Amino acid sequence: MGFAEEHHQWLEYHKKRRTGERLDRLERGHGHGEQMFLERVWWPIFGNMDNLHPEYEVADWRGRPYFVDFVWKPGQVKVAIEVKGYGPHVQNTDRTRYRQELNRETYLQIAGYRVVAVPYDDLESSPELIISLLKALLTPCLLKNKDEGSRQFTSIERDILRIASRKNGFLRPVDVVKQLGINRRTARKYINFLCEKGKFKPVLEQGSNRVCRYELIHSFLDSEVW
Structure with a gap:
């Protein structure tokens, strides 16, 4: 099964299990950057999307819902992955929103997640670099589940x-x-x-x-x- 068919089935699987805001967020949030990450980075590494959850809802330090682009949960490992473009994350003039985003990333690590920020520009220009870095990061995580x-x-x-x-x-x-x-x-x-x-x-x-x-x-x- 190729990427396009696998991606469609995976996305439909998650849509059928969501309602309300969680479904709406999946339909709105899983866009071009997220799909490019899956096709150019995740799929070449794994060849599947097992244990990978799109637009995954977590609570921040205030108890408010927050949606992470992807959360990968094989066994006891928890990895939060965010695809970040230059404009929304670096040139953001809303300083309060930017500060809250950084605090959420810190809180995710407190909650036991490994946090990975993926530059959108590298997905277009050098996905092989992201593949190399992600393999180096995830291999030690998976070896915890080796036995x-x-x-x-x-x-x-x-x-x-x-x-x-x-x-x-x-x-x-x-x-x-x-x-x-x-x-x-x-x-x-x-x-x-x-x-x-x-x-x-x-x-x-x-x-x-x-x-x-x-x-x-x-x-x-x-x-x-x-």
Whole structure:
């Protein structure tokens, strides 16, 4: 599934779960800059939008609602991401509003969020820089959940993932049979488990509904988890 289709489904998923001001804010606030961040930075890193929430409502230090462009919550990690343009955030003549924005960012960190400010201009001119910086920031955060991530896979499943990785991301049940010495039924069972866990997707034979192999769905932390 490509970015456009995935983004549409992800956005509709969140819209269906919101009403009132929270829905209105999502429809108004998820604009060009936010979509460009997803397409040019987030998608190349992760290839999905799992655990990512758009226009996420939090309370500020006064208890008033505040909407963050994105909040990413995998496990115990909480990352608040704001896409910031030069005009609204630097040339803002409303000093009270600007001061409150800075105080909100400080409060988010007190509340346990890692706060990331993404320059809009860099999304247009050098998204690869944002990708590099974001990977460096998020990798240590995710490694806090390394043991938890490892436990979601059995020993056989991790072996199968390693085999697929060595075969450039594509796997046939017969490859598992040969490498692990297990029977074909057992190999298919564990591959199906990994499909359910989002690590494989079936690839159909051209012009047929028959599955001929499985494609590994990569994560940039795969080597740390397996």
